[in-house]
Amino acid sequence: MNAVLEYPPRGEPHPRPSPELGHVVTRLMEDGAPPDRAELARLIVRIASDQDRQAFARLYAYFAPRVHAFLRKSGLPANAAEEVAQEVMLSVWRKASYFDPDRAGAATWIFTIARNLRIDHLRRHRVAAAAENGVTEEVETAPSGEVLLLASEREAHVRAAMLTLSDEQATVLRLSFFDDKAHSEIASTLGLPLGTVKSRVRLALGRLRALLEDKS
């Protein structure tokens, strides 16, 4: 079961010191403004290096409800979505040492965990429609000279590109994430000709690509 995306660890995972006694967090605390992206990444790093439960609480408060919503929107029933969201957050705790802020932002890393655990969940609870859902075997690839951009730059550019998309383009991209449908099926869902859907996706992805390659 390839439940969670495994980034190739850079060197050994951080050694885990025993958790500080007397530093017990039992309740979810949300303080002040939502954390920014750099802070979210730092929270994961602190979980890895110190098993920092305060950091986990903050990360949980921010991400668990979003992962929950994401999985709902991805088509999981309510109870399953919450169960898998909980699994995702536990995976974040366990696998924090595999998080590499140079490769992906916190949200992207957690997205890949949610994606993979959703697939595992469907596989375990597969009903009649056996062939509909996919497995994603992750490839462990050594980071090489191919890395075009720092993860933080890439993610900033992706977000900027999203803002420049038309509503129609954004819709087909979202459907690609939240539905199993191929473009031909998206076309019939939206009542559009296949060519229109394909060209919207192409334009949307092209805009994304132009921004990414422009900056590399």
Next chain:
Amino acid sequence: MKIRHHATDETLLRYAAGRLPAGAALVVATHLEGCPHCRARVAAFEALGGALLEEMEPAPMAPDAFAAALRMIDEEEERNAPASLDSARSVRVQATLPGGIPLPAALRHCDMGPWRWIGLGVRASALRLPDDPSARLTLLRVGPGRKLPEHGHVGTEFTQVLVGSFSDEFGRYLPGDLAEMDHDIEHQPVVDPDGECICLAAFDGSMRLNGFIGRLMQPFVRL
């Protein structure tokens, strides 16, 4: 290795979103092993997934969910079994391709079926994923100068060259290349004369295999 034939953006997007059928996802994963270009695309689409995650309207967890998470963490630490990352993964004998070539890393958890003749100069071996019996993908081994089975199919066909090469109307496909063919594209791949060609093939799962190759493959993949 210079890759000349890549996965389409649609396919890479569906892969990054976790929305490709199991067999097709494995073919793409095999391609990504050798293709930095497509890996960079996947990374961008995963970042898109991260952006979508962040823009979600939060759906509250149950009030005691965080406390429950901490209890599970405590229990794991007491059992002193933190993060058993891949313990369930059994060690299996590594299957090899003819000539002793190891299977691509993306396929190392697959069980490889026996090679069987499915037509003139064509043999096939069904690959199965132990933890996902629904995955459908096939290794094809085609002799030099032989045509890959001519077929009409619904959905998209993904063919990754592992050994040797073939050519069709769109060019020559060498190891590392991925041929991604929509059903409306007619093409007739022929294996190049200098040696046999081994490739990995899967279809988009939403289709019914009613083409020639589909009929040929039915006995293997029990569709």
